[in-house]
Amino acid sequence: MKKIHIIGLGLLGGSFALALKKVFPDWEITGFDNDPEHMAMALEMGLISRKLEVPQEDTDAVILATPVDTLLGLLEKTLEQVGPNTLVMDFGSTKGQLCRQMATHPKRNQYLAVHPIAGTENSGPGAAAGNLFDGKVLIICEMEKTDIHLKGLAYDIFEAVNMKLRFMDPGDHDLHLAFVSHLSHVSSFVLGKTVLDKTKDEKNIFDMAGSGFASTVRLAKSSPAMWAPIFLENKENVLEAMDSYIEHLSQFRSMIAEGNVDGLNHEMLEANKIRDILDIKE
Amino acid sequence: MKKIHIIGLGLLGGSFALALKKVFPDWEITGFDNDPEHMAMALEMGLISRKLEVPQEDTDAVILATPVDTLLGLLEKTLEQVGPNTLVMDFGSTKGQLCRQMATHPKRNQYLAVHPIAGTENSGPGAAAGNLFDGKVLIICEMEKTDIHLKGLAYDIFEAVNMKLRFMDPGDHDLHLAFVSHLSHVSSFVLGKTVLDKTKDEKNIFDMAGSGFASTVRLAKSSPAMWAPIFLENKENVLEAMDSYIEHLSQFRSMIAEGNVDGLNHEMLEANKIRDILDIKE
Numbered sequence: 001m002k003k004i005h006i007i008g009l010g011l012l013g014g015s016f017a018l019a020l021k022k023v024f025p026d027w028e029i030t031g032f033d034n035d036p037e038h039m040a041m042a043l044e045m046g047l048i049s050r051k052l053e054v055p056q057e058d059t060d061a062v063i064l065a066t067p068v069d070t071l072l073g074l075l076e077k078t079l080e081q082v083g084p085n086t087l088v089m090d091f092g093s094t095k096g097q098l099c100r101q102m103a104t105h106p107k108r109n110q111y112l113a114v115h116p117i118a119g120t121e122n123s124g125p126g127a128a129a130g131n132l133f134d135g136k137v138l139i140i141c142e143m144e145k146t147d148i149h150l151k152g153l154a155y156d157i158f159e160a161v162n163m164k165l166r167f168m169d170p171g172d173h174d175l176h177l178a179f180v181s182h183l184s185h186v187s188s189f190v191l192g193k194t195v196l197d198k199t200k201d202e203k204n205i206f207d208m209a210g211s212g213f214a215s216t217v218r219l220a221k222s223s224p225a226m227w228a229p230i231f232l233e234n235k236e237n238v239l240e241a242m243d244s245y246i247e248h249l250s251q252f253r254s255m256i257a258e259g260n261v262d263g264l265n266h267e268m269l270e271a272n273k274i275r276d277i278l279d280i281k282e
Numbered sequence: 283m284k285k286i287h288i289i290g291l292g293l294l295g296g297s298f299a300l301a302l303k304k305v306f307p308d309w310e311i312t313g314f315d316n317d318p319e320h321m322a323m324a325l326e327m328g329l330i331s332r333k334l335e336v337p338q339e340d341t342d343a344v345i346l347a348t349p350v351d352t353l354l355g356l357l358e359k360t361l362e363q364v365g366p367n368t369l370v371m372d373f374g375s376t377k378g379q380l381c382r383q384m385a386t387h388p389k390r391n392q393y394l395a396v397h398p399i400a401g402t403e404n405s406g407p408g409a410a411a412g413n414l415f416d417g418k419v420l421i422i423c424e425m426e427k428t429d430i431h432l433k434g435l436a437y438d439i440f441e442a443v444n445m446k447l448r449f450m451d452p453g454d455h456d457l458h459l460a461f462v463s464h465l466s467h468v469s470s471f472v473l474g475k476t477v478l479d480k481t482k483d484e485k486n487i488f489d490m491a492g493s494g495f496a497s498t499v500r501l502a503k504s505s506p507a508m509w510a511p512i513f514l515e516n517k518e519n520v521l522e523a524m525d526s527y528i529e530h531l532s533q534f535r536s537m538i539a540e541g542n543v544d545g546l547n548h549e550m551l552e553a554n555k556i557r558d559i560l561d562i563k564e
Contacts, residue, residue: 117492137489166489173490179480180491184473184498186534191469192553194523194530198461206559207419207448208455209462210399212504214560216466218497221557224550231538231546241480242535246528248476252468253524256513264513268506271474275503277488278496 002027002153005055005062007074009033009042011119012091013065014128017047019161022130030055033125042125057083061153064090069229072101079107087150089114093177093226094233095141095170112154113141113170115177116163123223138163141170178237183245185219185227186238192220284309284435287337287344289356291315291324293401294373295347296410299329301443304412312337315407324407339365343435346372351511354383361389369432371396375459375508376515377423377452394436395423395452397459398445405505420445423452460519465527467501467509468520474502 004020006013009031017029031048033039042048055062055078062078064071071090075098078088089112092098099113118136120127138158143151158165195217199205231238255263286302288295291313299311313330315321324330337344341364346356353372357380360370371394374380381395400418402409420440425433440447477499481487513520537545 117490119492119494121494136492139490176481176487176490179477180487180495183477184495186531187469187473188494188498189550189553190530190534191466191527192556193549194527195461195465196552196555197530198523198526199458203559205458205462208399208421208458210401210418212401212403212470212501213462213466215497215500216470217556217560219494220550220553221560222494222550222554224547224554227550228543228546232541232543235538235541238538239535241476242531242538244480245473245476246531246535248472248479249468249524249528249531252472253521253528256517256520256524259514259517261510261514264510265506267475268471268502268504268509270478271471271502272504272506273478274474274499277485278499278503 002060003056003058004029005052005059006031006048007033007055007062007064007078008066008091009038009047009125009128010065011123011125011127011132012116013063014042014045014047014125015118015130015132016063016065016091016116016161017042018128018130019133020157023160030059038125045125045128047125047128054081055086057081057086059086061087061089061157064088064092067226067229068092068094068098068233071098075102075111076105079105079110082110084110085150086110087112087146087153089154091116093181093230094174095139096174097233099142099170108145109147110150112143112146112151114154114158115139115141115173117181121218121221123226134162136163137166139166139168139173141168141173143167174234175237175240178234178241182230182234182238183241185222186231186242187245188217188219189222189227192217284342285338285340286311287334287341288313288330289315289337289344289346289360290348290373291320291329291407291410292347293405293409293414294398295345296324296327296329296407297400297412297414298345298347298373298398298443299324300410300412301415302439305442312341320407327407327410329407329410336363337368339363339368341368343369343371343439346370346374349508349511350374350376350380350515353380357384357393358387361387361392364392366392367432368392369394369428369435371436373398375463375512376456377421378456379515381424381452390427391429392432394425394428394433396436396440397421397423397455399463403500403503405508416444418445419448421448421450421455423450423455425449456516457519457522460516460523464512464516464520465523467504468513468524469527470499470501471504471509474499 030050030052116138118132312332312334398420400414
């Protein structure tokens with residue numbers, strides 16, 4: 001029997017609690033969320049067995065699943081509260097800044113930096129699903145800095161919930177994520193805002209939107225409280241990705257303006273190659 | 283018993299043939315596709331009963347479901363080939379230019395301009411599905427210019443396959459579609475190209491892409507042969523939509539660069555309103 005404590009009982013934290021309960025029914029899963037409504041809902045849904053404001057000293061692992069701008073403070077506080085045999089992990093979507101800030105922390109070897117590539121556009125405990133992590137990739141950064149026994153427990157847990165482990169440098173992680181995740185959130189938020197601004201007084205225009213629009217704009221439903229901190233923590237890479245996107249858009253715009261059919265066809269045929277990549281993933 | 287002829291047996295034409303067969307099993311549905319492979323596949327799949335290069339003179343309705351840059355020529359040719367009691371409709375995604383070009387055509391009253399808001403990122407007869415049109419919106423432009431009996435047949439057909447009819451000025455159609463459809467195709471094509479360019483030598487970066495990326499980039503799989511003509515036919519409106527999108531992106535970029543959390547939260551909360559609109563549609 002292990003004791004696991006989860007701080008932040010939203011989509012990720014709540015889903016992870018459900019996944020753990022399924023594979024380890026006898027483990028004790030406690031938790032905390034500083035939004036009283038989410039806290040009450042998490043208890044009511046049975047995501048955790050008990051609310052604890054401070055993790056027990058002999059907790060085996062504490063998971064931090066809160067917005068990235070809260071993680072450093074929470075990590076430092078949690079490492080103070082727990083004993084020497086407790087592992088603390090964060091589920092944050094950016095890893096570079098936190099790993100740098102933790103580099104010289106006296107309890108660095110009790111911390112493991114991970115990022116589960118799992119989520120939906122929904123948030124809060126009500127969006128939690130026990131299969132959210134099933135078959136998904138988990139990125140682990142700087143694993144060599146974590147105590148061998150503590151990271152062993154982490155690997156066992158993630159393999160038990162059927163995640164695929166990948167190891168990566170935090171800087172590479174943040175750069176790549178800017179392109180394959182943060183940029184698509186930007187493009188979707190801004191597409192939603194652009195179209196809403198244009199159609200402000202005539203909402204029935206959305207009658208004319210098909211399933212393609214809904215798919216492209218889906219991420220515009222995502223939580224600002226989660227995403228503003230990600231864009232700012234990963235500012236340098238996100239700006240690089242956005243600049244490249246805006247540059248590509250300007251080129252595409254010129255081709256339309258000039259009636260450059262060959263250029264447009266070439267760009268779109270190149271973009272079509274995304275099909276092979278996504279189909280392999282599916 | 284009616285005779286229907288469909289030119290262009292791809293996603294839209296093929297799906298419409300299947301939908302007609304389901305509700306009118308005794309009607310004769312003939313067709314043609316100038317891609318020999320698609321023609322053979324359409325016959326093999328039983329989308330149509332017979333290949334006809336020229337519609338029969340007493341065909342009740344001819345449907346043109348080919349790329350928008352081919353429609354004017356095809357429409358003029360078809361109106362020459364058929365008798366005075368045949369209705370000819372096009373399924374094109376832009377309506378302004380074609381309606382203007384047809385304004386003084388001697389057989390204008392045999393033509394009905396329609397646009398079914400239905401489709402997927404796939405193309406060709408293999409992508410056809412009998413339920414593609416079920417419950418979807420059909421936009422009809424300048425219906426007052428079409429003979430009353432001929433358009434009566436059209437309304438009966440579209441209602442039988444369970445479409446929701448909307449009437450609209452072609453200019454309004456093209457402007458609105460630029461924002462709720464053409465722009466999301468541009469944003470998705472260009473997002474796909476931007477990310478592929480960045481990850482050229484390291485395709486395993488897509489391991490780190492979640493379902494959100496797949497959703498945002500789904501339309502990048504769409505057919506260039508269909509979309510280049512749409513962007514060019516609707517150039518003025520598409521450029522207006524793109525300029526507004528690029529302007530919104532630049533503002534969002536500045537907010538990230540300046541660390542303007544309040545501004546970012548405001549933009550994203552506004553974008554979140556797309557949830558209410560899409561949820562009503564679903």
